[in-house]
Amino acid sequence: MTELAFGVFVVFVLITLGITVWARANTRGADDFYAGGRKFSGPQNGMALAGDYMSAASFLGIAGLIALSGYDGFLYSIGFLVAWLLALLLVGAMRNAGRFTLADVLAQRVRRQPPVRRAAVVSTVTVSVFYLLAQMVGAGALVSMLLGVHPGERFLGMSAGVAETVTIVVVGLLMICYVMFGGMKGTTWVQIVKAVLLMGGTVVLTVLVLSRFGFDPSAMLGSAADASGRGDAFLSPGLHYGPDVEGDAYRTIVGKLDFFSLALALVLGTVGLPHIVTRFFTVPDARAARTSVSWSIGLVGAFYLMTLALGFGAAALVGREEIVAQDPSGNTAALQLAHAVGAHVAGPVGGDVLLAFTGAVAFATILAVVSGLVLASSTSLAHDYFGQVLMFGRPRESQEVAVARVAAFLVGALAIVLAVVARNLNVAFLVALAFAIAASANLPAIVLSLFWRRFNSTGAVAGIYGGLGSSLVLVFFSPVVSGKTDPVTGRSLSLFPAGVDFHLFPLENPGIVSVPIGFACAVAGTFLAREKADPLRYDDLSVRALTGAGSH
């Protein structure tokens, strides 16, 4: 069976490598490498945005969360979708104002660009590396899960532990290859192919699941609630996020605040994610950028609606015990569901085929997302740091692109090493942390740059470092890093092993504190600096952002 999954995945890899070769031959300069020549249409870029955004955490994680905690998984997914509205409101102005990166949007209107660019690079690389790490460790875990569905199976003669490391390295090498050689053109097409595969696979699974219930969602919900053993509570909020702890008002309120904090980071973070922002510049103009976000909203929305069928379907058709036996956090639910519905339609062979296909789609998902992240950080390092800071804004174009390729290799290699080291740690919190940093560090700078005439370089720098620093510090002293243990088994649920406990901050998600800190630092920095506002440059920026005059 795993050989079959491997085969399907190899086909995907061969197709994407073909794309990469084509993209390499068609990449001539910086516009091609960083922005795909700005030739993608709105719908194409919309599919790539969706492919960039829907990570394995959405596909496997949310389906699993719904399968185990019911409604709360759905509640979680809504934040990821609604966030796109903010992107839609700002995308036109950001597309017009910027060139390749987030820093291009921010730096244009300030008097002193280098510090702003440096800050944007630091935050871009931090967000990307955290997110990368979570995805790559997930890829390693995925291969063990695929092996675990049939216990004792060996993968091409390797034990699960070795297979995990090998998977991380192979995924890492592939992503480096896509980005180094394919640049934005290659990465975009990889993401488009992935989006089509993911949507296609999800539609097939959803139809198969719903057909088991006579296409009656209510019947599916009822059967899921019955099988979950939680009854109607399974269909209502509260099993996972902000549970009501009997007789402990403090823990109840902390739990609820924590969920607010997560929701805030999700909703405000999306538009500050560097791999999403770089994608805004791959279309010819603001109108196409808006179209692409509209497409992305449609695709992401349809996808999360279908994860309802996946999650509740897994609860009803696979059952809680079997899911938890595979993976206590439920990440295997979608895979087990594919196996179950496939077997129902076409016997054991059907089950294996559908499982193999779903597993391959999950790998494709991870690959597309990590490539986007590596591309965003290498673009930022090469264009913002090397080109604009070190070379005073006048690098030779070929030089800058060469640096971008080297940077892609270095960031990718760093991610591989970190992921191999961290492969047995609880790093799932890093995705939420990446959103929190994007919301606290990048969003204040973006919004104030576009809308506040008085804003200046000190404010931008203070906002970025303030938001970034506060998120990192708060998370370091939060229960996700130390001091959270499973009440039943005593096993550590934190990054550090059980027994180490230096947590001071009760929430797992820093957003509710760090987003206001980010904004406050940006405003305070602006007023405290002895730097005068620059209304002329602000006028230039706002004319450019709103009308597209002089935009790239």
Add this chain to the structure above:
Amino acid sequence: MVGGTDATGRRGAERGRRVPPGRYAAVAGDERFRRLDRRFRRAVAVGAVGFLGWYFLYVALAAFARGFMARPVAGNVNVAMLLGVLQFVSTFALAAAFAAYARRRLDPLADELRAEADGPPDAAAPAAFGRDVPPGPVPPARPAPPGRPAAAGMPRPAAPVAPRASDGRWDVRMGEAR
């Protein structure tokens, strides 16, 4: 004060000439641009407050009004499920509404102003790398429309200044960095 077009003394300096900010000051003072700016700000504010409010209302209900959320509506579908699906519906609807608003009320004004500020796109010269500002023809010195309110507080050039063959970031680095 930043400004002037003196060479920076480095190779390729002609690409890196300083540009005075205020290239679009005339456009920024134009009544039509102000209208566009007002409309855009209002649309963003209304849109953001609207969807964030509605989303956090839903999150608050999920956290604090669990009895209400558990109320059955039809079959096994309860209020929570209905509101969740409504979040999807409202997201699609708001996205469509903003896209339509932008097409109808923002884009025509933006197109008109851009055409006046940049000249016809086909006249654009090939871009030099490293520039923040893409090249284009020198915009015709459009006389300010009569009756244009003077920008308060800040003296502004009446028309786009200086040929735009320049690089916005140079002024910064050379002029005021450090």
